[in-house]
Amino acid sequence: MAGDHPAHRPRVGAPGREEIALADGTRLVLRPLGPADGAALTTALHHLSPRSRYFRFVGVRREFSPEELRFLLGADGERHVALAAWDGVELAAVARFVICGAGPVAEAAVAVIDRAQRRGIGKLLLERLRTAALERGVTCFTGEVHVENAPMLRLLRKLGGKIGLASLGVCSATLALG
Numbered sequence: 452m453a454g455d456h457p458a459h460r461p462r463v464g465a466p467g468r469e470e471i472a473l474a475d476g477t478r479l480v481l482r483p484l485g486p487a488d489g490a491a492l493t494t495a496l497h498h499l500s501p502r503s504r505y506f507r508f509v510g511v512r513r514e515f516s517p518e519e520l521r522f523l524l525g526a527d528g529e530r531h532v533a534l535a536a537w538d539g540v541e542l543a544a545v546a547r548f549v550i551c552g553a554g555p556v557a558e559a560a561v562a563v564i565d566r567a568q569r570r571g572i573g574k575l576l577l578e579r580l581r582t583a584a585l586e587r588g589v590t591c592f593t594g595e596v597h598v599e600n601a602p603m604l605r606l607l608r609k610l611g612g613k614i615g616l617a618s619l620g621v622c623s624a625t626l627a628l629g
Contacts, residue, residue, distance in 0.1 A: 544563040557589045
């Protein structure tokens with residue numbers, strides 16, 4: 452069928468939505484995060500425990516500044532891709548990458564609200580992000596992971612990521628995508 456040819460499929464991170472089912476049967480909708488999602492993103496931040504917020508932001512975070520919200524909601528779909536997983540009207544998770552400079556490297560980040568963790572959502576979003584990155588010529592993700600964030604460190608290692616030595620409670624991580 453012509454519509455199934457890769458050239459006819461929308462790029463990951465392009466406007467549109469994808470319905471998926473998790474192993475436990477939960478149905479989620481994946482779509483790009485956009486400017487209209489500010490209230491949902493702020494609510495999702497509040498649904499992260501202090502520990503999860505600390506792991507994600509490597510510091511105390513209670514609110515986003517207006518500048519941070521503009522950045523987080525202003526992904527252009529090319530150099531900055533942000534995918535959101537929705538459980539009904541609730542934002543369950545967000546994954547993003549930002550291309551660094553002119554090279555094939557992007558900084559990536561994932562956050563999953565506490566009650567949705569350990570269900571495969573982070574891995575699924577990271578896989579979709581990988582596809583989107585490869586479509587845009589990115590061959591490597593980088594990022595920083597809190598040294599105590601064992602689930603993320605395990606996931607990155609399982610996917611073939613390299614974890615650097617810890618410094619000030621943070622490990623650098625790289626994940627080759629190709």
